[in-house]
Amino acid sequence: MIRIGLTGGIASGKSTVATWLKEMGFPLIDADQIARDVVRPGEEGLVRLVARFGRGVLHADGSLDRGKLGRLVFADQEKRKELNALLHPLIRRRMRETLDALQAQGLPVVFLDIPLLFESGLEDWTDRSIVVYVPQPIQLKRLMERNQLGEEEAMARIRAQMPLAEKRKMATAVIDNSGPQVQTHEQLRDLLKSWDLI
Ligand SMILES: CC(C)(COP(=O)(O)OP(=O)(O)OC[C@H]1O[C@@H](n2cnc3c(N)ncnc32)[C@H](O)[C@@H]1O)[C@@H](O)C(=O)NCCC(=O)NCCS
Numbered sequence: 198m199i200r201i202g203l204t205g206g207i208a209s210g211k212s213t214v215a216t217w218l219k220e221m222g223f224p225l226i227d228a229d230q231i232a233r234d235v236v237r238p239g240e241e242g243l244v245r246l247v248a249r250f251g252r253g254v255l256h257a258d259g260s261l262d263r264g265k266l267g268r269l270v271f272a273d274q275e276k277r278k279e280l281n282a283l284l285h286p287l288i289r290r291r292m293r294e295t296l297d298a299l300q301a302q303g304l305p306v307v308f309l310d311i312p313l314l315f316e317s318g319l320e321d322w323t324d325r326s327i328v329v330y331v332p333q334p335i336q337l338k339r340l341m342e343r344n345q346l347g348e349e350e351a352m353a354r355i356r357a358q359m360p361l362a363e364k365r366k367m368a369t370a371v372i373d374n375s376g377p378q379v380q381t382h383e384q385l386r387d388l389l390k391s392w393d394l395i
Pocket residue numbers: 206207208228229232263264266267270277280281284288311312313357358
């Protein structure tokens with residue numbers, strides 16, 4: 198099974214590309230989705246978060262207040278490291294189980310959509326990688342619009358990750374998402390063709 202890492206920076210367009218891959222019928226493991234699953238009420242991840250950050254990070258109904266936790270950890274590197282240390286082992290374990298299950302089905306290829314692929318050293322799990330790239334001013338603008346963030350808060354989130362300029366050097370292939378989405382889609386198709394996947 199060929200394992201292809203899909204990564205990028207926050208708001209660079211990973212989910213957009215991931216949606217197209219799923220529409221084409223490729224199996225895709227979504228690390229952000231798994232990160233949400235492990236903090237559902239009743240899950241170990243949420244128990245860990247409350248033990249460390251207190252019940253203040255919960256909504257009244259006991260579910261995680263993601264906005265609140267996000268503001269907390271993206272403003273404070275130490276807190277973010279603690280969050281990572283609490284959740285990443287749980288996320289990795291569930292991704293591994295999903296990957297093993299897909300492998301057991303004998304699938305020829307799987308995509309792993311992991312925002313922190315390089316930061317977490319998870320490229321070892323993959324055979325190739327695709328970085329969805331945009332220049333930082335575009336990344337900032339899209340992030341501010343999508344998440345309704347001010348410039349400072351948005352920059353703090355961008356700085357919490359390896360710069361996209363570095364990620365693109367580490368990638369097997371780069372898709373430039375700074376133009377209109379049709380152009381990005383075309384680059385994806387060209388790449389998949391060159392890899393004999395479509
Ligand atoms: C802090 C949280 C609650 C904020 O939630 P929110 O709904 O606002 O954002 P969402 O989960 O959709 O993430 C959006 C993007 O933020 C970036 N991001 C998320 N967590 C981190 C992190 N720990 N470090 C750097 N960037 C991150 C990623 O690019 C991700 O795609 C949430 O991101 C979280 O639980 N993060 C810890 C788990 C994690 O590392 N996830 C990302 C990779 S698996």
